[in-house]
Amino acid sequence: MSSTETSTMKAVNYQGAFKVKVEDVPKPSIEHPDDVIVKVTTAAICGSDLHMYEGRTGAQAGITFGHENMGIVEELGSGVSLLKKGDRVVMPFNVADGRCRNCEEGKTAFCTGVNPGFAGGAYGYVAMGPYRGGQAQYIRIPFADFNALKLPPGTENEKDFILLADIFPTGWHGVSLSGFKPGETVGVWGAGPVGLMAAYSAVLRGASAVYVVDRVPERLQAAEKIGCIAIDFSKGDAVDQILEKNGGMLDRAVDAVGYQAVVTGGDKEQPNIVLENMIKATRPCGGLGIPGLYVPTDPGAPDEASGKGLISLSFGKLFEKGLSLATGQCNVKQYNRYLRDLIISGKAKPSFVVSHEIGIDDAEVAYEKFDKRIEGYTKVLIHPNGPL
Ligand SMILES: NC(=O)c1ccc[n+]([C@@H]2O[C@H](COP(=O)([O-])OP(=O)(O)OC[C@H]3O[C@@H](n4cnc5c(N)ncnc54)[C@H](O)[C@@H]3O)[C@@H](O)[C@H]2O)c1
Ligand SMILES: [Zn+2]
Known part of the structure; x- marks a missing residue:
């Protein structure tokens, strides 16, 4: 790969009401010792993204959408101790620091340490802090040991595990x-x-x-x-x-x-x-x-x-x-480990809701159709780095 290929990546960016566009943006890098960079294997489009897509929020043009993300750990900050390069992980849509009072009590959707003046943070969402979304080839995960849930290696159950993000x-x-x-x-x-x-x-x-x-x-x-x-x-x-x-x-x-x-x-x-x-x-x-x-x-x-x-x-x-x-918002971390284990044991198979799997270049059309709730568009999974 050339250096230009490694320093930029594709991302689904909001342009204004009813318009997203796949653009080249800088690839994220480690900003804090607790960060990891994840190569995104699957990112889902959520009904919550449509509130922004429809221009119903104060979302600014240029924001990269995507709060339902999973992938492979590619790069580790020096303070990360539980995760390893190559781990398959899924992230709660909540960004949480794991150390504030609300996090201590399991209320990670209301973390007071990740989004000044607001209780709660999320990737790629208006008012939820400065965290770029994962409808992109890579994503930076802050407080990664706390925020990333490890999954079994491989590609099995990918369609089920992605649903653990939200x-x-x-x-x-x-x-x-x-x-x-x-x-x-x-x-x-x-x-x-x-x-x-x-x-x-x-x-x-x-x-x-x-x-x-x-x-x-x-x-x-x-x-x-x-x-x-x-x-x-x-x-x-x-x-x-x-x-x-x-x-x-x-x-x-x-x-x-x-x-x-x-x-x-x-x-x-x-x-x-x-x-x-x-x-x-x-x-x-x-x-x-x-x-x-x-x-x-x-x-x-x-x-x-x-x-x-x-x-x-x-x-x-x-x-x-x-x-x-x-x-209120869901404290994903209260549940995701247990629901993961229901999936692994075969007791839960939530992927019946998944209606479409697409490459990142098809995201613009998928947003349009999902927004109109036509052609069976219920849950769309984007594979930003190509099919699994
Ligand atoms: N609390 C959280 O943490 C959290 C997380 C994710 C999503 N959400 C929210 O949950 C909601 C649902 O998300 P989604 O992705 O399933 O959205 P969606 O828009 O795909 O589904 C909403 C459904 O409601 C139906 N509907 C509209 N009016 C109705 C009515 N009067 N009676 C019954 N059904 C009606 C629509 O036809 C649609 O199928 C959204 O508001 C979303 O923002 C909350
Ligand atoms: Zn969501």
């Missing part, structure tokens, strides 16, 4: 946030990658019935294939359908949609619609888990209040029913 733990977390116990009934709103992983987690954890609400046929079919009951909200009110099929209210509800939720019978956004559905559909003393994203400001919001992050809720009903509610 959506499998996030789905699992959503179910945990709801207060779920085995034997209970669960409703999951949204059958995107996060919703499908929440539904799959509820199935693995022994739910007596799992209802999955969406309107995209392929996504509802995927939910049915893992043993869930599909609820198509374009065909009528989701709550009415659930109450009828379940013969009453649910024990737990999970919001895997977030603030870009749309109403029945159209494309009009109503940011509180899923939360309102969940309050209605859940039994007194049940619980709501909300991994779906809500933002403090939204330039594309349908009304002034929600543009300021003010989401109105039937709080009186929530109080009357004594519902518990929990939300």
Whole structure:
């Protein structure tokens, strides 16, 4: 390789609303003794990337996307002691220092040491710190001994392991946030990658019935294939359908949609619609888990209040029913080791959500199609250094 080839690499860079471009950027280097450089074998596109892609955030042009990353350790800082060159690793989307109070308590999504003025850091994400994303050929991993999870060598289960960076733990977390116990009934709103992983987690954890609400046929079919009951909200009110099929209210509800939720019978956004559905559909003393994203400001919001992050809720009903509610980003590190071992032992196979595998040059088209949720685009994996 010539020196120019080694000093630059390809990366998927945001250009402005509805536009990403594969550009040549400087290859990352070790900046701190605790860093490693990983050669990316797989990076996934996430529903969360679409909030930026659609121009719904303050993301600046030039940011490299990609917070779901795995690959091979290529270069080590002098302070790294657990990882070795050649290790296959997957990184939580959270960047965490492993030493602040929140990290000490396992709340790595709220690390106070990696992103000044903000609790939480991530790769390739607006407001989440200066960490370049992994939809690129290489990525720098800070606090690498803490942030990289070792995987078995080789290429086996790559499609499952990449999901440990975010959506499998996030789905699992959503179910945990709801207060779920085995034997209970669960409703999951949204059958995107996060919703499908929440539904799959509820199935693995022994739910007596799992209802999955969406309107995209392929996504509802995927939910049915893992043993869930599909609820198509374009065909009528989701709550009415659930109450009828379940013969009453649910024990737990999970919001895997977030603030870009749309109403029945159209494309009009109503940011509180899923939360309102969940309050209605859940039994007194049940619980709501909300991994779906809500933002403090939204330039594309349908009304002034929600543009300021003010989401109105039937709080009186929530109080009357004594519902518990929990939300926030997923502390991936709380779960990823255990979910990895479920994959290794063959007890979990989350890769059923993966719909497309592409080279980095096809990322521009993939973003467009995934954003429109057409042609079955559910979970896209990019192999930036070529097929495995
Ligand atoms: N908490 C975390 O750590 C975390 C991590 C990853 C993603 N997220 C968030 O989770 C959410 C889901 O992510 P995703 O990648 O699956 O997104 P996605 O956009 O692919 O899926 C959302 C799904 O919700 C459906 N939907 C829209 N309105 C609905 C309604 N009223 N009722 C039911 N379904 C409806 C859409 O048809 C779509 O299939 C996003 O808000 C994302 O930002 C949170
Ligand atoms: Zn993600």
